[in-house]
Amino acid sequence: MSNTDINYKNFISFVHQNFEQGISLEEVEEILHLEEDYNKDSPASLGKSLVINRLIFSGKKISGEDFYYDQQLYTGVNVWIADNQKGKSTIFKIIKFALTGTENIKPDIKPWINEIILEFQIGNSVYTNYINWVNKAKGALYSFGIEKFLKFRENQKLNIFEKEKEFDFSSKNELEEKIQDFFFDHFSFYTLKYTQKNSSKEDFEINTANLSWSTYFKSIYLESNNYEYLFFDKETFGAQGRKIFEMILGLPLTYPINMLSIQRDKVSEDIGKLKLTDKSIKETSANKKEIINKRYAEVSKALEDLNKIGKIHFDEKPLIEEYNKLHTKINDNRKRARIISEEYQIEKEKLNTLEEELRFLEQDHVKVNEEIKRLTKQELNIGLYIDAESFFSNLDIKVCPHCEIEISENKKEQERKDHVCGLCGETPKQQKIDEAELQNKFSRIKDEKNGYSNKIALIQNNINLQKIKAENQRKLLAEVYSKLVSVPSDVTDMNRLKEIENQIETITNERDKQRHLLNKREDLIKEEAVLKFQLGEIAKERVTNNGLTLEKYFLKKEVLNFALKSLERKRISLNKEIISKLEELILKEIQAFGLSSINKIEINDKFDLIFTQNQVNVNFSELTEGEKLRAKLAFYLSLIQLDIEHNLGRHPRFLIFDAPGSEEMIEDHLHGLSEIFKNVNKRFSNKLQIFVGSAIREFSQITDVKKALVKGKNDFVF
Numbered sequence: 001m002s003n004t005d006i007n008y009k010n011f012i013s014f015v016h017q018n019f020e021q022g023i024s025l026e027e028v029e030e031i032l033h034l035e036e037d038y039n040k041d042s043p044a045s046l047g048k049s050l051v052i053n054r055l056i057f058s059g060k061k062i063s064g065e066d067f068y069y070d071q072q073l074y075t076g077v078n079v080w081i082a083d084n085q086k087g088k089s090t091i092f093k094i095i096k097f098a099l100t101g102t103e104n105i106k107p108d109i110k111p112w113i114n115e116i117i118l119e120f121q122i123g124n125s126v127y128t129n130y131i132n133w134v135n136k137a138k139g140a141l142y143s144f145g146i147e148k149f150l151k152f153r154e155n156q157k158l159n160i161f162e163k164e165k166e167f168d169f170s171s172k173n174e175l176e177e178k179i180q181d182f183f184f185d186h187f188s189f190y191t192l193k194y195t196q197k198n199s200s201k202e203d204f205e206i207n208t209a210n211l212s213w214s215t216y217f218k219s220i221y222l223e224s225n226n227y228e229y230l231f232f233d234k235e236t237f238g239a240q241g242r243k244i245f246e247m248i249l250g251l252p253l254t255y256p257i258n259m260l261s262i263q264r265d266k267v268s269e270d271i272g273k274l275k276l277t278d279k280s281i282k283e284t285s286a287n288k289k290e291i292i293n294k295r296y297a298e299v300s301k302a303l304e305d306l307n308k309i310g311k312i313h314f315d316e317k318p319l320i321e322e323y324n325k326l327h328t329k330i331n332d333n334r335k336r337a338r339i340i341s342e343e344y345q346i347e348k349e350k351l352n353t354l355e356e357e358l359r360f361l362e363q364d365h366v367k368v369n370e371e372i373k374r375l376t377k378q379e380l381n382i383g384l385y386i387d388a389e390s391f392f393s394n395l396d397i398k399v400c401p402h403c404e405i406e407i408s409e410n411k412k413e414q415e416r417k418d419h420v421c422g423l424c425g426e427t428p429k430q431q432k433i434d435e436a437e438l439q440n441k442f443s444r445i446k447d448e449k450n451g452y453s454n455k456i457a458l459i460q461n462n463i464n465l466q467k468i469k470a471e472n473q474r475k476l477l478a479e480v481y482s483k484l485v486s487v488p489s490d491v492t493d494m495n496r497l498k499e500i501e502n503q504i505e506t507i508t509n510e511r512d513k514q515r516h517l518l519n520k521r522e523d524l525i526k527e528e529a530v531l532k533f534q535l536g537e538i539a540k541e542r543v544t545n546n547g548l549t550l551e552k553y554f555l556k557k558e559v560l561n562f563a564l565k566s567l568e569r570k571r572i573s574l575n576k577e578i579i580s581k582l583e584e585l586i587l588k589e590i591q592a593f594g595l596s597s598i599n600k601i602e603i604n605d606k607f608d609l610i611f612t613q614n615q616v617n618v619n620f621s622e623l624t625e626g627e628k629l630r631a632k633l634a635f636y637l638s639l640i641q642l643d644i645e646h647n648l649g650r651h652p653r654f655l656i657f658d659a660p661g662s663e664e665m666i667e668d669h670l671h672g673l674s675e676i677f678k679n680v681n682k683r684f685s686n687k688l689q690i691f692v693g694s695a696i697r698e699f700s701q702i703t704d705v706k707k708a709l710v711k712g713k714n715d716f717v718f
Helices: 008-017 025-032 088-100 146-154 172-187 213-219 237-249 254-283 286-309 317-393 409-418 435-485 491-513 515-540 546-574 576-592 625-646 667-684 697-701
Strands: 050-060 066-072 076-081 113-122 125-132 138-142 165-169 192-197 206-211 598-603 609-613 616-619 654-658 689-694 708-710
Touching: 008 025, 008 546, 025 546, 050 088, 050 146, 050 654, 050 689, 076 667, 076 697, 088 113, 088 125, 088 172, 088 213, 088 654, 088 689, 113 146, 125 146, 138 172, 165 172, 165 317, 172 213, 172 317, 192 237, 192 254, 206 237, 206 254, 213 237, 237 254, 237 625, 254 546, 286 515, 317 435, 317 491, 546 576, 576 598, 576 625, 609 625, 625 654, 625 667, 667 689, 667 697, 697 708
Parallel strands: 076 689, 076 708, 654 689
Antiparallel strands: 050 066, 050 113, 113 125, 125 138, 138 165, 192 206, 598 609, 609 616
16 A cells, blocks of 8 residues: 555444434445445556657548658757748647547638658557548548558458457547547546536536546647636636646545535536425425326327337447457457567567677678688798798709709808809899798788687587577567467457447437437337336325435435545545646746746645735736746646656656747737746747747747748748
């Protein structure tokens, strides 16, 4: 158990102690029981970041002109500079669509696009998402890069790489669902819920909605129309902004607080309904009995006529259960295959390294052997020369070979003294090589040859050792490969999934055809039940027992309120350190960005940002437009720094700024913002990735030349 965990049994006992007179321990546990562990959340960083490596999309404009956009992207700050309405935002919306499945591309631009290919990276794993726009957003996510994808597609081999396919999809909705599961799995996100009451005062019905991956993506994609808000314009609806903040930080106890809050809202809904029923019963009197009876008869007759048409049964629950099981099975198998595949690539890389080292050793062996051959040849030549010289030097010529006249001893003596030939009488112009020097050279060559012989023996020994290592690595690689091929194929399960989808679609279509009929029938059943209940109460002439039920609901709500307050107090204590670190980082960045009037940052218990400016506390909404932009940039950079410097939080370290500074008309402010981005690129170039799209030409200088796409006046980005 980590220092951020709570003991569930102790917590249940603690809550029960405050209500032990009115409720049992088992009932408290039943109220507070959740599907997943209370300690589900952790602020510890996963060490993963999201990086976009390359974007390709193509199609045909309304003018008939074909276009093909292909851009390499880098860590640090990437910039698109072009006039307004020239395609910058479309680039970002295409990236958002490929990463979330949520599409909001301008309706007049959407028909231009035929396909989208996006390569991105999570940690060391590279993925390519291919979307065929012509075929209703059909495509697949592959676990390899764009170059490999293009090569396989060109050779028509994509269909044989099923094991390297994360998933495929046949619609935008399916892409949105599966890409959410994919990113939730990688960054340990999950769905937080929120409730919203209907506007009518008399209507106690509440709606429950979920925070999706698309919602969390609003902490990555900062759109131009949302710079006046910390997250986005509807962040207060269901406290979505706070929930995004909680999820990005991975704050302990977020899950139980969220789920118990939803449960409490549901209890409040039930209390309201019971009160409304009580009110209805009290207003019902004997003089209304005839009216109720008449309406009851009408409703019963209408329901009877409707039932004669045919009973409508839709039970897709078994199909959904089977679908979820198959989906989990396929994901587990693919996850297993991905892990083994990564292991295989690592071991394969080790083998490649060993084989390359072996090749270098063998090349050295050849080179040294060539040197030995060369020295052997020199040794032989010098040896022959020494032998020949010795032979002719020791030869004593007594008679001239031509005239057979005996050579006198005087001539021999003269030859030794004057170096005049005793035969021809000539003085030789070339000097003989000194025998000692020749012998010395001969010895040096032999020593050098012996040195190379020792070296080649050492190289041969290394080659033998390297071959043994390579062979052992091949055996290990074969073992990993055996594990990889042993992962079951999911073709049969995928086919069954498709069958289930078709069956569910058939049920949905049938339900749509008869929805009006169903709604009418359900309304009649509800009305019949209410009328029957009212008649029964009038007939019995007694007071409803809703009072007892309400008492139980109020007690349940009190238990939930107490549990929530206890958990919230505990969370404040657990999160004090991480919140303090984040406050320090935000303040440091804000002051670095020139907002020296702000000397304190506080994140309160509701996770609102409070700025102390000129000794006055102000909210984010009370800052000026220029201050908001800097504060927002400081906030998101601090979330990323929290991960980089303290290994806390789960932000993907990737940001998109669409048209920052569009509201700032002061030249000094624009220049200051430009300097901020320059500073960010310099400090965090290899630790994060930021995309900036702007019509402000000064922003072209905030990053390296290769990271900036600058278009001329009136030129389109694509």
